[in-house]
Amino acid sequence: MRKKATITIETERLLILRRSGRVVDRWCAGCRAEVKVVGVEEAAAIAGLSQRKLFRLAEAGEIHFIETPQGQALFCLNSLSGNRRLLTEGLA
Ligand SMILES: [Zn+2]
Numbered sequence: 001m002r003k004k005a006t007i008t009i010e011t012e013r014l015l016i017l018r019r020s021g022r023v024v025d026r027w028c029a030g031c032r033a034e035v036k037v038v039g040v041e042e043a044a045a046i047a048g049l050s051q052r053k054l055f056r057l058a059e060a061g062e063i064h065f066i067e068t069p070q071g072q073a074l075f076c077l078n079s080l081s082g083n084r085r086l087l088t089e090g091l092a
Pocket residue numbers: 028029030031032035064076077078079
């Protein structure tokens with residue numbers, strides 16, 4: 001049962017990514033690796049959170065984000081999916 005839920009989430013996530021087509025690779029200091037990052041709108045859609053909650057998580061260090069020279073925040077997909085428990089259970 002648990003496995004099925006995970007697969008559903010994965011599929012939805014992939015669909016969102018494929019639709020938006022705005023996934024780019026960036027170096028993430030939190031992961032120490034090149035990761036896929038998305039803009040705040042995509043990240044909020046994937047996580048099912050409001051943009052405000054997303055930023056709050058990012059500021060708490062729960063989600064990695066990268067700021068572009070233009071001041072745009074890009075969110076690390078690795079840390080988003082790594083926080084699925086947080087994301088699915090909601091924030092305390
Ligand atoms: Zn990361």
